[in-house]
Amino acid sequence: xxxxxxxxxxxxADSPDALFDxxxxxxxxxxxxxxPPTAERVEAMLTAxxxxxxxxxxxxxxxxxxxxxxxxxxxxxxxxxxxxxxxVVLTAIRALAAPEMNLRGVNATTHxxxxxxxxxxxxxxxxxxxxxxxxxxxxxRANATVGRAVRLVLLHVAGARPGSGDAATHGQPAKYTFCAxxxxxxxxxxxxxxxxxxxAPSAVTVHCGEGPxxxxxxxxxxxxxxxxxxxxxxxxxxxxxxAPISQGEFFVILGPEHAYSLASGGFxxxxxxxxxxDRARMPAAVFRRHFEExxxxxxxxxxxxxxxxxxxxxxxxxxxxxxxxPGKHTLLVPSWGMTRSxxxxxxx
Amino acid sequence: MTVTIxxxxxxxxxxxxxxxxxxxxxxxxxxAVLDNGKPNAALVMTRAAETLARQxxxxxxxxxxxxPQGRSANAAIPCAPDIFERVLAQAxxxxxxxxDCGSCTAYSVYDTIELEKxxxxxxxxxxxxxxxxxxxxxxxxxxxxxxxxxLDHPIGxxxxxxxxxWADAASDRLVELFTAAP
Numbered sequence: 001x002x003x004x005x006x007x008x009x010x011x012x013a014d015s016p017d018a019l020f021d022x023x024x025x026x027x028x029x030x031x032x033x034x035x036p037p038t039a040e041r042v043e044a045m046l047t048a049x050x051x052x053x054x055x056x057x058x059x060x061x062x063x064x065x066x067x068x069x070x071x072x073x074x075x076x077x078x079x080x081x082x083x084x085x086x087x088v089v090l091t092a093i094r095a096l097a098a099p100e101m102n103l104r105g106v107n108a109t110t111h112x113x114x115x116x117x118x119x120x121x122x123x124x125x126x127x128x129x130x131x132x133x134x135x136x137x138x139x140x141r142a143n144a145t146v147g148r149a150v151r152l153v154l155l156h157v158a159g160a161r162p163g164s165g166d167a168a169t170h171g172q173p174a175k176y177t178f179c180a181x182x183x184x185x186x187x188x189x190x191x192x193x194x195x196x197x198x199x200a201p202s203a204v205t206v207h208c209g210e211g212p213x214x215x216x217x218x219x220x221x222x223x224x225x226x227x228x229x230x231x232x233x234x235x236x237x238x239x240x241x242x243a244p245i246s247q248g249e250f251f252v253i254l255g256p257e258h259a260y261s262l263a264s265g266g267f268x269x270x271x272x273x274x275x276x277x278d279r280a281r282m283p284a285a286v287f288r289r290h291f292e293e294x295x296x297x298x299x300x301x302x303x304x305x306x307x308x309x310x311x312x313x314x315x316x317x318x319x320x321x322x323x324x325x326p327g328k329h330t331l332l333v334p335s336w337g338m339t340r341s342x343x344x345x346x347x348x
Numbered sequence: 349m350t351v352t353i354x355x356x357x358x359x360x361x362x363x364x365x366x367x368x369x370x371x372x373x374x375x376x377x378x379x380a381v382l383d384n385g386k387p388n389a390a391l392v393m394t395r396a397a398e399t400l401a402r403q404x405x406x407x408x409x410x411x412x413x414x415x416p417q418g419r420s421a422n423a424a425i426p427c428a429p430d431i432f433e434r435v436l437a438q439a440x441x442x443x444x445x446x447x448d449c450g451s452c453t454a455y456s457v458y459d460t461i462e463l464e465k466x467x468x469x470x471x472x473x474x475x476x477x478x479x480x481x482x483x484x485x486x487x488x489x490x491x492x493x494x495x496x497x498x499l500d501h502p503i504g505x506x507x508x509x510x511x512x513x514w515a516d517a518a519s520d521r522l523v524e525l526f527t528a529a530p
Contacts, residue, residue, distance in 0.1 A: 007355045014351045028357060037354045059361050062454055062488045066358040074354045105424040108454035108481065156357040164484040167450030245422075293385040295422045338424040338451070 003054040004066045006074060011036055027161060029078075030152060030176060037077040045073035048083040049090060049348035058097040061104035063159025067093060069348075072153060079149035084127040085142045087348040088204055089149045092117045095206040095342040096150070096158075102339045106208045107160040110167045111241060113336035114174035115154075116207045116251065117147055118321070120193040123202035123346050124181035131181035133325025136212060147177030174211045180323050186256035187322035188263030193343050195269060200345030207251050207319070207341040209333045210240070218328035222261030227330070228272065232279035234332045235311050243282075244291040245337030246300055246313030252276065253331040255324045269320045277315035281308040295337070365491040368464045370527050371440070374400065378409035380439030382431070382463075382470075384456055385413055385421025387504035388511055389446035393473055395515035396497075397443050400522050410438045414459065423452035427459045436466055441526055445473030446503045447482050457485040460494055471525050475501035495525040 012018040016033035023029040035041065046053045046069060053070040060067055069090065076089050096103055096115060106113055119129045130140035138144065159165035168175070184191050193203035215234050217227045235242070235250055242248040252272070254262070262272055285305035287294060294301065297313040312318060319341065324331070371377060379397045383390040390411065397408045412435070413421035416428040427435075435442055442463050447453035456472050463470040472494060474482040479498045486494035499514050500506075 004358060006358055008352050009355050010350045011353045012350055014349075019353075026355075026357075028355075036351065037356065038351055039354070042354055062485055063360045064488060066361050068358070070354070071356070071358045074356045078356055102425065104454050104458070105451035108485065109424065109451035110449045111451075152356065159360070159484070159488060164480060165488070167453065167478070167481050292387060293421055295420070338422065 001052065002056040003052065004056050004068050005054055006071055014038065028156060030148065030155060034078040035080055037074040041077045042070060042073045045076050045081065045083050045086050046070065048086040049073070051348065058094070060097060060153070060158035062108055062165055063157070065157030065159060067097070067157060071157060075152040075156060076149040079152055080141070080145040081149050082127070082141065085146050087346050088119055088123060088127065088146050090348060091204040091344050091346045092150050092206050093153055094347070095204060095344050098342045100340040101206070101208065101342055103158065105338055106336060107154060107158050107166055109336065110169045111336050112168050112170055112172040112210060113208050114172060114178050114211070115150055116209060116333055117150055117179040118192070118205040119179065119181040120191055120205065121200070121202040129181035131183035131323055135180040135183070135323050136331070143179045144177055147179030151175060151177060172211050182321050183256060183323045186259070188259055189269045192321040196343045198343050198345055202346035203343055204346055205341055205343040207249065207333060207335070208339045209251065209335045212253070212331035212333050215330040215332055216328065217258065224262045224265035224267055227258050227261060228275050229279060231330055231332060232276050235276060235280035236282060238290050240334040241337035242311050242334050243287060244293065245295040246297045247295070247317070247340065248312055248335035248337040249317045249319055249341055250312060250335065251333040252318060252320045253323050253333065254320065255327055255329045256322055257326065257328050258330045259322045272320045273315045273318040276318050277310050277312065280311040283307070284309045360488065363490045365461055365465055365489065367491070367493060368467045368469045370469055372527060373404065374441065374523065374526060375405035377406045377440040378438060379406050380410040380412070380435045380442045381408065382427060382435055382442055382444040382459065383411065383413045383421055384423040384445065384452055386423055386446045386448060386452055388506065389503060391508065392499070392503055392511045392515050393443050393445060395512050396518050396522060399516045400519050403519050404523060410435065423449070424455060426455055432462070435463065436468065439468065442468050442470040443473060444470055447472050447474035448478050448501065448503050450481060453478050453481045454485050457482055457494060458489060461486070461489050461491045464491065469495065469526050471495045471497050471522060473497045473499060475499050475503060477501040497521060497525060
């Protein structure tokens with residue numbers, strides 16, 4: 001087993017101000033106040049993990065920074081995580097290291113891509129994650145700090161510093177933190193992780209994409225077609241990387257009321273994906289006029305100009321789950337494109 | 349009172365890579381252009397290769413996109429294995445790029461280092477705006493001294509005549525990059 005022991009430094013005082021001084025000189029941190037990662041705090045975080053804290057688990061690209069449980073715990077302390085949430089941070093980092101995530105590209109691109117961390121199952125409840133009203137907004141420690149811890153690991157270990165390892169033209173607020181729980185209690189369908197073949201009490205999904213786009217439909221009958229046509233309309237944009245890259249996924253995060261309307265109308269999760277695949281389309285000629293290079297699946301490349309082509313290569317790329325609280329809204333999270341989401345069972 | 353804390357930026361663990369041996373001159377050598385499909389990348393790199401060939405007695409043996417069978421290119425992933433093998437078989441030195449966005453810089457630098465590892469001196473073409481990213485990526489991937497040609501910015505959206513001027517003016521620098529390194 002290969003191990004790695006992180007380096008220590010002396011801090012003038014156990015305070016966020018002292019940490020700012022030290023970290024600014026070293027180009028560390030995300031610009032917000034952080035909790036000093038003393039040995040005691042890091043040890044407390046590690047009580048929620050199993051296995052050797054100094055075992056090298058993986059490296060994160062592009063910097064090829066070394067990942068151990070202790071390295072992740074240091075960043076979780078900085079972010080303000082509770083130990084109960086730590087296995088979610090570790091699992092999200094494992095997901096980001098998966099080859100299909102293409103982290104080298106995700107971190108380096110000029111696109112504003114940020115990792116969306118979705119928490120499924122038992123640990124969402126036991127560790128205090130929020131799935132209801134305002135789930136993607138402020139006010140919940142688990143959601144806020146776990147998303148932030150993931151970003152701090154990308155900054156510090158993967159080297160995703162703006163201007164050197166992260167070329168994002170604008171960046172975006174979701175690069176600070178982007179985490180919420182699936183609202184399984186309000187979902188008419190089986191849990192998302194189970195639908196992806198992950199049979200575990202708790203799981204984490206990471207999807208690297210844009211910030212959420214809102215879709216509003218509050219028509220009185222809750223007509224599934226009106227709701228879905230609006231989502232399809234939001235999906236049909238030439239400005240998204242999904243347009244020229246057919247492997248790109250869309251995450252459709254239905255508000256519970258929209259999900260209820262769809263299920264009441266007889267739609268299964270797969271029906272929702274299939275309907276959107278069928279409706280979110282543009283003529284092949286329009287795509288071809290706008291993109292010199294199209295990273296398309298072969299059948300799309302051979303389609304005649306007047307054929308209406310989908311915004312993604314197959315219905316299964318449209319991932320559907322439920323989160324949020326009361327209200328007639330749904331979120332759409334398009335993809336960076338050259339990346340695939342990963343769902344893993346929670347492991348410390 | 350001071351306290352001891354852990355630093356959060358674990359050491360990078362890249363492999364150490366060395367440049368391929370540089371030829372003493374380019375005379376008689378075969379130049380490949382490996383195109384990542386970025387707008388105007390093929391135009392500026394092919395012109396640079398042709399001018400370089402004329403001035404040095406080399407020849408341009410291959411111009412290809414980096415996707416499977418050379419039919420397409422995606423700048424945000426590595427060069428397709430069949431094209432990588434074709435470049436090795438048909439060229440002695442390589443010009444690749446363009447590294448003028450984020451993910452395309454990461455992967456153009458990755459491709460250039462893979463080619464150096466395979467014994468082919470390779471120049472990656474970047475721009476003034478993305479040279480710092482290219483430099484960071486080269487260091488990340490274990491070869492900070494990667495051969496890098498820095499052109500003005502941007503390559504995409506600049507007129508053909510201007511790009512041809514940049515390409516022609518790059519010849520001496522290309523000779524230096526290909527031949528002067530250890």
